[in-house]
Amino acid sequence: MISLQEEHALIDRILAGDQGAYARLVDNYKSYAYTIALKVLNTRPEAEEAAQDAFIKAYRYLKNFNRQARFSTWLYRIVVNTAISYRRKNPHQLASIEHHDRAVEEGGGMENRDRQVFLTRAIDNLNDADRLAIQLYYIKEFSLEEVAEITGQNMNTLKVRVHRARQRLADELKRLLKEEALTL
Amino acid sequence: MNNSAKSSPDDLLLDYLDGKLEGTSLQSLKQQLEQSPALQTRLEELRLIHLHLSSARLESPSNDFVDRVMKNLSASSAAASALSPRNGLLLIAGILVAGGILAFMISTGTFDNANGVIALEKAQPATKYIQYTLPSLPLKGKVILDSILGISILLCLVVLDRTVLRPLFQKKTAF
Numbered sequence: 001m002i003s004l005q006e007e008h009a010l011i012d013r014i015l016a017g018d019q020g021a022y023a024r025l026v027d028n029y030k031s032y033a034y035t036i037a038l039k040v041l042n043t044r045p046e047a048e049e050a051a052q053d054a055f056i057k058a059y060r061y062l063k064n065f066n067r068q069a070r071f072s073t074w075l076y077r078i079v080v081n082t083a084i085s086y087r088r089k090n091p092h093q094l095a096s097i098e099h100h101d102r103a104v105e106e107g108g109g110m111e112n113r114d115r116q117v118f119l120t121r122a123i124d125n126l127n128d129a130d131r132l133a134i135q136l137y138y139i140k141e142f143s144l145e146e147v148a149e150i151t152g153q154n155m156n157t158l159k160v161r162v163h164r165a166r167q168r169l170a171d172e173l174k175r176l177l178k179e180e181a182l183t184l
Numbered sequence: 185m186n187n188s189a190k191s192s193p194d195d196l197l198l199d200y201l202d203g204k205l206e207g208t209s210l211q212s213l214k215q216q217l218e219q220s221p222a223l224q225t226r227l228e229e230l231r232l233i234h235l236h237l238s239s240a241r242l243e244s245p246s247n248d249f250v251d252r253v254m255k256n257l258s259a260s261s262a263a264a265s266a267l268s269p270r271n272g273l274l275l276i277a278g279i280l281v282a283g284g285i286l287a288f289m290i291s292t293g294t295f296d297n298a299n300g301v302i303a304l305e306k307a308q309p310a311t312k313y314i315q316y317t318l319p320s321l322p323l324k325g326k327v328i329l330d331s332i333l334g335i336s337i338l339l340c341l342v343v344l345d346r347t348v349l350r351p352l353f354q355k356k357t358a359f
Contacts, residue, residue, distance in 0.1 A: 034245040138237040
């Protein structure tokens with residue numbers, strides 16, 4: 001990780017024309033940018049493409065970056081918007097397949113794995129805004145304020161989204177557990 | 185979602201899972217949990233959701249991610265430096281002025297008599313190798329100038345798209 005001072009020094013160098021310095025910023029934020037794009041798009045190749053595109057856009061508009069905000073927050077907002085525009089271009093993708101596979105990989109007993117798969121599907125069934133809000137909220141290091149900034153939403157709206165999404169998921173889980181109990 | 189007494193049970197339980205409850209609110213919720221099996225069940229459901237979401241890990245892109253970004257960046261920088269929006273607009277203005285003058289001259293009939301013929305049969309090197317005579321091609325100045333005008337309009341649209349509209353759209357979608 002690079003410090004805030006280092007980050008500002010890198011930005012100064014980039015703005016002065018040192019394109020190579022940008023590689024350091026890309027390397028520092030690539031995993032978060034890619035993870036966010038993946039949360040929106042759900043497919044790895046597209047998420048990778050969107051994240052790369054977002055980094056290029058961020059470079060192009062770096063002179064507009066207001067240093068009162070954190071570079072990461074500014075960048076992640078570009079990532080979210082870029083990924084959303086990719087999603088609009090290709091709305092009929094098989095969203096949950098990769099996450100479903102991951103849930104299966106994660107192991108645990110059969111019952112637990114089934115539950116993981118079920119929950120992953122339930123998350124996929126949330127509306128786009130609620131799903132993104134809850135997934136970003138659970139990426140560690142992101143505060144509610146940051147998620148609000150990244151998604152361009154009002155703090156209160158975001159709080160409501162996160163709470164509502166968790167309640168919906170819990171209700172879905174309750175339904176599943178009831179069904180499981182009935183089949184026993 | 186503060187420790188308000190008006191919060192719904194779900195709000196309190198979610199705040200509890202987020203570690204945001206403290207003091208009397210926390211004690212009060214613990215007491216309620218002891219007395220209510222329904223509340224305990226709900227807490228368990230919400231806890232499972234919380235654990236599932238908390239297990240989300242940071243994903244890694246491909247190993248050559250940085251190299252690819254830098255490579256694409258060099259390519260896009262080269263393309264972007266070719267013509268700035270300002271220069272693009274100036275070029276469009278220049279083409280439009282020239283096109284306007286040309287259109288005005290065509291409409292006033294300046295080129296109506298600018299006709300000619302390309303006499304291919306007079307071309308010596310051709311007749312040396314080709315046995316039959318080549319035809320003469322009529323040359324109409326007005327038709328040629330109309331074509332130039334059409335190409336200019338097309339060029340204007342392309343320059344407008346590449347230098348103004350596309351960058352503007354990309355900027356809007358970025359933020």
